[in-house]
């Protein structure tokens with residue numbers, strides 16, 4: 001074993017539903033990073049788990065008619081089972097309700113109270129329950145009622161309560177200095193820029209306790225309070241490797257700080273600002289790198305449990321198998337941007353990249369070798385220039401691959417492997433070994449040997465992404481794959497392996513050639529039913545837009561003047577500037593909510609209702625209307 005170590009984490013997921021493709025994505029990236037170190041014989045710790053306290057979990061449990069602990073318990077097997085099926089080889093699964101975590105968090109709070117970094121005060125503010133976060137002053141227009149959450153865009157609620165604060169404001173300058181000294185702390189750079197500008201604009205102290213809920217880590221020394229989720233949840237990254245636990249000091253010292261923390265961009269502020277400040281306050285070193293990825297989207301929206309627009313990864317398994325889905329998610333979704341998940345695209349990549357470029361090269365090389373009695377293949381004493389060039393190309397590829405893997409750009413690393421596979425295919429085909437066998441057996445054997453060396457090298461680099469398939473490949477070529485040895489270093493030494501080819505079925509089946517493909521289902525949105533009496537509360541009225549003007553100080557809003565069959569037209573503001581010009585709306589009849597409480601917008605316009613729109617496939621807002629014209633003021637029923 002190499003004496004280096006690698007510690008990687010995933011976010012801990014809210015245990016309010018089974019995992020979906022988005023959570024699989026983060027966990028998979030962490031697994032790929034962990035396996036990339038394991039394949040180099042580096043001692044590795046991979047932590048994942050679930051976030052089980054807080055209002056969001058308590059509310060979900062209440063809706064389900066269960067107590068919070070049995071509610072969260074029911075999802076744990078689903079996580080562990082899915083991770084197993086997707087070959088996620090974690091070291092430890094932490095649950096924030098685990099006793100050792102609860103105790104360590106309490107100790108952490110008590111220590112920071114002594115140091116003066118935690119103090120008692122009172123908090124008032126707009127709070128988003130789904131995201132478990134308060135809006136800051138910068139996030140909404142003063143005077144707005146229930147402003148929308150900047151992350152999930154759902155209405156927030158007003159919260160006012162005594163609470164404990166963490167002195168985040170004291171860490172503004174040290175954080176900025178830290179970002180400057182550690183430019184690679186946040187990957188990719190675009191995310192780093194957002195964080196720096198957030199910190200520069202001023203940090204407020206953060207509330208870290210609640211009195212309005214009881215489902216949380218009890219606050220030490222004040223039983224009316226429980227710990228607010230982030231102060232509890234972020235600490236999992238240290239408690240998961242022994243922090244605050246008797247007899248585990250050596251483990252903690254060995255693993256902390258984390259080398260890579262994988263997370264989605266929704267929680268970057270907590271990880272890049274709160275978390276380093278918490279650690280600084282406790283005198284602990286900071287993680288080396290935050291790998292922040294974008295969304296897997298379905299249409300316009302982030303795939304999420306609470307939105308109910310997620311794909312069940314279990315269904316994908318049946319149709320395509322773990323390795324192919326792992327490959328598609330790692331290669332197709334660049335961590336630098338959001339990406340759409342598409343079944344057609346997944347199938348196309350399985351056919352072209354996996355079945356053709358990789359599987360077919362193995363199949364053709366093997367069947368040719370077996371046909372001409374060359375199952376046992378020794379490397380030639382000297383290699384031709386063409387074979388030497390392929391070996392050199394493999395070294396270049398490994399170097400580029402290493403560089404991309406180290407910075408967390410796994411998708412780019414895979415591009416280098418595919419470029420090399422194309423070169424290997426060209427090497428094989430251009431030399432036509434099936435013809436050469438008739439005149440030059442040694443030349444023929446050299447081509448087969450070099451191609452198998454190339455496949456082995458690609459296989460080692462692809463093992464972190466497709467472990468099961470690459471292990472089948474190693475078996476097929478008779479390569480002894482041992483994790484205790486630095487496999488990447490072994491790929492760099494001049495080619496001299498002896499292989500034993502066995503033959504077998506194609507490594508990857510093309511989806512279009514499979515007899516039965518189980519169509520993956522998109523899970524149905526969760527329906528929160530309402531009674532007819534709730535519907536009756538909303539007054540929907542048909543009206544005609546008699547005038548419409550653009551509001552110059554807003555890039556979203558249009559000001560409509562609407563005839564709703566009343567004495568005066570109503571003024572209604574609508575955020576559809578990007579979809580309609582004022583002229584396109586004048587004279588149009590639409591549907592309006594007419595008993596919505598009037599709202600002041602931009603401090604000077606009172607909006608007296610709401611026009612109804614629906615988004616089309618391009619994300620454009622399309623107004624709702626009736627099938628035939630009806631008198632203004634008629635109600636929908």
Ligand code: ME8
Pocket residue numbers: 010011012013014015021022023025026051233234235236262263264265266267294295296297302303304
């Ligand atoms: O935020 N695309 O938990 P969570 C890509 N408990 N990644 C996605 C995704 C999508 N559509 N949807 C979710 C929490 N994710 C807190 C974290 S950590 C101390 C506490 C991934 O269940 C992504 O990593 O809402 C995102 O950051 C995480 O799941 C949020 O999971």
